[in-house]
Amino acid sequence: MRIPNFIVASVIEPFWDFYDRSLRLKTVSRLSRQQFCSVEELQTRREKLLGKLLKHAFETSSFWQTRMDSANIELADQMTIADIVDLPLLTKDDVRSAGQSMLSSKYKIEELTKAKTGGSTGVALEVWCDKVGVEKRNGAAIHADKWSGWKVGQPQAAVWGNPPEPKTFKNKIRLWLKDRVIYLDTMKVSDESVQKFAEQWSLLRPGLLYGHAHSIYLLATIIRKLGIKLRPTGIVATSMMLINKERKVIEEVFNIPVTNRYGCEEVSLIACECERHKGLHINEEHIFLELLKDDGTHCKPGENGRVVVTELINYGMPMIRHETGDMAILKESLCDCGRPTQLLESVTGRTADFLVAADGSMVAGISLIENSLTRYPGIEQMQVVQKQVDQLELRIVKSDQWEDSLSNILKSVFCDALGSGCNVTISYHDTIPREPSGKYRFSICEVDSA
Numbered sequence: 001m002r003i004p005n006f007i008v009a010s011v012i013e014p015f016w017d018f019y020d021r022s023l024r025l026k027t028v029s030r031l032s033r034q035q036f037c038s039v040e041e042l043q044t045r046r047e048k049l050l051g052k053l054l055k056h057a058f059e060t061s062s063f064w065q066t067r068m069d070s071a072n073i074e075l076a077d078q079m080t081i082a083d084i085v086d087l088p089l090l091t092k093d094d095v096r097s098a099g100q101s102m103l104s105s106k107y108k109i110e111e112l113t114k115a116k117t118g119g120s121t122g123v124a125l126e127v128w129c130d131k132v133g134v135e136k137r138n139g140a141a142i143h144a145d146k147w148s149g150w151k152v153g154q155p156q157a158a159v160w161g162n163p164p165e166p167k168t169f170k171n172k173i174r175l176w177l178k179d180r181v182i183y184l185d186t187m188k189v190s191d192e193s194v195q196k197f198a199e200q201w202s203l204l205r206p207g208l209l210y211g212h213a214h215s216i217y218l219l220a221t222i223i224r225k226l227g228i229k230l231r232p233t234g235i236v237a238t239s240m241m242l243i244n245k246e247r248k249v250i251e252e253v254f255n256i257p258v259t260n261r262y263g264c265e266e267v268s269l270i271a272c273e274c275e276r277h278k279g280l281h282i283n284e285e286h287i288f289l290e291l292l293k294d295d296g297t298h299c300k301p302g303e304n305g306r307v308v309v310t311e312l313i314n315y316g317m318p319m320i321r322h323e324t325g326d327m328a329i330l331k332e333s334l335c336d337c338g339r340p341t342q343l344l345e346s347v348t349g350r351t352a353d354f355l356v357a358a359d360g361s362m363v364a365g366i367s368l369i370e371n372s373l374t375r376y377p378g379i380e381q382m383q384v385v386q387k388q389v390d391q392l393e394l395r396i397v398k399s400d401q402w403e404d405s406l407s408n409i410l411k412s413v414f415c416d417a418l419g420s421g422c423n424v425t426i427s428y429h430d431t432i433p434r435e436p437s438g439k440y441r442f443s444i445c446e447v448d449s450a
Contacts, residue, residue, distance in 0.1 A: 002204065003177065009153025012178050023132060027139025028152070031285060035143075039340040042284060044078075049312040050288065051079040057318040060104040064318060081288050081310070089292075089308060090322040092125050095266075103128060103317050112316040115265050127266045130316030137268035137313065140286055144272035145208060148234030148259035154207025155180035157197070157232065159215040161187055161438015180204060186215040186438035194222045201230055209254070213237035214440040217246035220253040221380075230254065236261050236272075240439050241349060243370045262347050264324050267311040271344045279331045279343030286313050289342075290321070291330050301332035304348055304364075325350050327364075353443040355386050358419025365443025368417055372410060378402035383432045384414070385444045392418065394426045 003012070017025045034042075055075050057064035068075075071086045095102065103109070112128035129137070142152065150156075156179070163183035166172045175181070182204055184197040197219075209216065209232040216237055223230060235254060237247075238261040250258050261272040262280055267287060271280035282289050290298060291305030299305035307326040311319045327350070331343040354362040369382050381397035392414055411424040434440050 003180075005151070005153040005155075005207070007153075008178065008180070009151065013152060016174070016178050023135040024139045024142070025152075027136045028143050028146075031140060031143040032146075034285065036338050037340060042340050046284060046288065046312070047078040047080055050081075050310070051075070051077045053310075053312055053315070053318060054079060054084070054320070056104065056106075056315055057320060060106050061102060061318060063098045063101040064320065081290060084310075084321065087321055090320060092323075092325065095125055095127065095322075099126075104130075104315055107316050125266070127319070128317040129314045133311075133314040133316060136286065140269045140283055141263075144261060144269060144281075144283075145210070145234065145236055145259075147272065147274045148208065148236050149256065149275070150208035150232075150234035150236075154233065155182075155204045156208040156210065157182050157184070157201060157204075157206035157230075159184045159186055159189075159209070159211030159219055161185065161212070161215075161434070161436075180206075182206065184211075184215075184219060186212055186434060186440075189215060189218050189222070191222060191226060194219060194228070195226065198223065198226075198228045198230060207233045208236065209234070210236035210238065212239045212439050213242040213260075214240055214246060214442075215438070216250055216258075220250045224249075224253050232256065235259060238263065241347065241366050241442060243366065243373065243442075245370065245373045262328075262344070264309075264326070266322060266324065267309050267314070267319055270307070270309060270324075271347075274335060274337050274339065276335055276337045278335055279345055280347070281335065281339055281341045281343060284341045287311050291328060299330060301330045302345070304329050306351065307347075327351060327354070349443065353441065353445060355384070355392075355418060355443065355445050356389050356447045357417070358389060358421055363417055365445065368414060369442050372413060376406055376409065378406050381432050383440075383442055383444070385446070387446050389447055390419070390422050392422055392424045394424060395429055395432055396426060397429055397431060 014025060058068050058075060067087060073084055073087060107130055112130055113134050114126060114128050158181055160183055163185055166175045182197065182200040184193060216235065232254060235250065235256060235258045237258050242258065242260045247258050257277055259273050260280060263269045269283045270287065270289065271282045273280050288310040290308040292308055293299055293305055304327055307324045307328050309319065309322050309324055327348045329345040329348060331345040334340065335343055348364050349366045353365050355365045357363050365384050369384060373379055373382060378399055378401040379396060380399040383395040385393045385395065394410060407426050410426065414424050415422050432440065
């Protein structure tokens, strides 16, 4: 039996939040009301939230008390990032070393929700968030997902690695009544699995298709080949780079725009495209975002910089000036949709994905790959692996338009970018392997650039 969407939206979703005493839908409502406020109103709210968070962190966390004392941070009810610019960046190694000393004494460990991420290094990183913070994170994600055209109450289809299996009776009831989601495991994307996914789709009729950007692209190529038609009302690509060539294919196959969403496990939603698709709106109601040059100064719009995030809603384990390991570019102008939040022009990749040129400069591997995919037909997928400064491997999945002359052209392109002494080898594959999480990495640099 398929429950009508309006019943889920108007009855089941609100009842579930009431039963769980959750702020999730209240957060969605608040963000919807505030999304077209003035720049000044938004800034005032953010500065008050930052002041409140910093006081809380200082008073309840030994880690943050020591850090703030060492940086001579003066606390106030209303603060800006300029007030804490002397506070050292919080690296992933800092988080691992500090452990539970970063947690607030206001919470018992069993009251916090733990997330675990390995990242590009494969070394586990454990972060915690209080219940209210988790609910606000979820509310922000729902609010952003609505920009895609999806509506609360509509079922969802996820292209995701290692899909969760409901184990408790409550979770099984929740999946059937409220969440109503089907999964395509990114570790098993094949003609057969996609055919089964399409059969489930016809029964559930999802409104939202979301998942790893490249995996949605692979789904699009297979359903186009099989002649299957899936018609979501919204598509949200997340968890990895959405490159223009793949966006174009997805939009052609599903006949609707793709909404690009950016976040990380440590702080959840960072930025998302609105219905105008002219950049990614920073989640400024919940975070402060900085883009830094290598010398620690702030980037101007148009400059590529390291992403540093201060989350305003996690009181269980405050994440202040956390360096995510990503790189991004700030857009100079605001969106013409009327929302006051700043835009990211693009997320250019993880710092671990930047290649090292012979002269020591950093080159965005994703940019080289995107330019190659756009310029040269014949490449279905590509991954670049740099093990040494002068040793580069291009892993390629050929398409029907592949010509053998392309191999020398690609070698020349990458040699020009990294230095003429670079030895570029090409290997051919039926598919490019994914990470254990199910994600796909376009560029892998194993060179120590220090």
